[in-house]
Amino acid sequence: MAESRPVVVTTFTILADMGREVAGDKAEVVSMIPAGADVHEYAPTPRDIIQTRRADLVVWNGLGLERWFERFYQGMSSVPSAVLSDGVTPILLGEGRYQGKPNPHAWMAPANAVIYVNNFRDALIDIDPTNRDAYTINAAQYVARIQAIDTTLKAQLARIPASQRYLATCEGAFSYLTTAYGFNELYLWAVNAEQEGSPQQVRHLVDAVRTKQVPVTFCESTVSDRAMRQVTRETGARYGGVLYVDSLTSAEGQVPTYLALLAHNARAMAAGFGVEQNEVTP
Incomplete structure (x- = not known):
């Protein structure tokens, strides 16, 4: 060395x-x-x-x-x-x-x-x-x-009613987060780089969002939100915006650090589900 x-x-x-x-x-x-x-x-x-x-x-x-x-x-x-x-x-x-x-x-x-x-x-x-x-x-x-x-984050996300705790995203990248914080996971595709946003995937998620009465959907920063926007329109859910998983932003962006990523996602989820937010500082 x-x-x-x-x-x-x-x-x-x-x-x-x-x-x-x-x-x-x-x-x-x-x-x-x-x-x-x-x-x-x-x-x-x-x-x-x-x-x-x-x-x-x-x-x-x-x-x-x-x-x-x-x-x-x-x-x-x-x-x-x-x-x-x-x-x-x-x-x-x-x-x-x-x-x-x-x-x-x-x-x-x-x-x-x-x-x-x-x-x-x-x-x-x-x-x-x-x-x-x-x-x-x-x-x-x-x-x-x-x-x-x-x-x-546990205290903040616990304010979301248990009956609403379905995290609907584009990629199935949130299994560890949903397990840690008591959510169920819904998604369009399991892993990026497979077929993304096919008609079958959209229909499957539309049916799930309607059945579970999921109030809000999200998508990740590194993929197109086109298919999720379609799901949102067809179900009448709100689009809660971008969550970060695979990448940070530049220093000038929203999530320049891992702790900022966690804080941003928690704020976005709380806002999307319409619950009171704690001040989360990375």
Whole structure:
């Protein structure tokens, strides 16, 4: 490893943000995938190859999220790597092309995010043991912030009547969040990059929203909301706007950090369901 700060390459922005919180000023953490892009079907660039070959550590989510990365990494397996979802209890996908495989969006439950952070800490210590104390302190402080916002979110989302707790979204990316906060999950498609917004998917969700009397629908930031807008029109539900899952925004955007992502989604859900909102600060 070079005498300068170790360089850590992550697959996408949420992992990079977690890593920066743990690394502080002791390591440089970058994301291959830019803000606003979808992680499922990314095509690595020549710059990504060069940057990764020179990295001291490569960090990825696992659980089948970055299938492109598994192929990409085969050519540079000499670079140390860490899978942040190690230790997570996976929720399996119930339908679609990957039925029976793990839902990869485990970070959407704050309790799982704590596992991610601790795995990142351990991976940094492995490549840079001289800064063990800094990584340990930074990780503990960040975990405390995640747990604090989790407590606030539970109290806020508990105000939504149990009979209305159906989260209708475009992708089935919220299984860990809905499980953590006592919601049921409805969606158009199970995983991005499959057929998205087909007439059959729209009809299935229209029927479910009507049957369950779901008052509000949402869609994710990295996909088109066209099909969900159709569901909303046909059912008379409200469109609650954008939720964030796979990507952060730029520093000037609504969710430049993982904690801001959690806070934004909770505010959007509370507003969509028409319940009083707590002040959620990332």
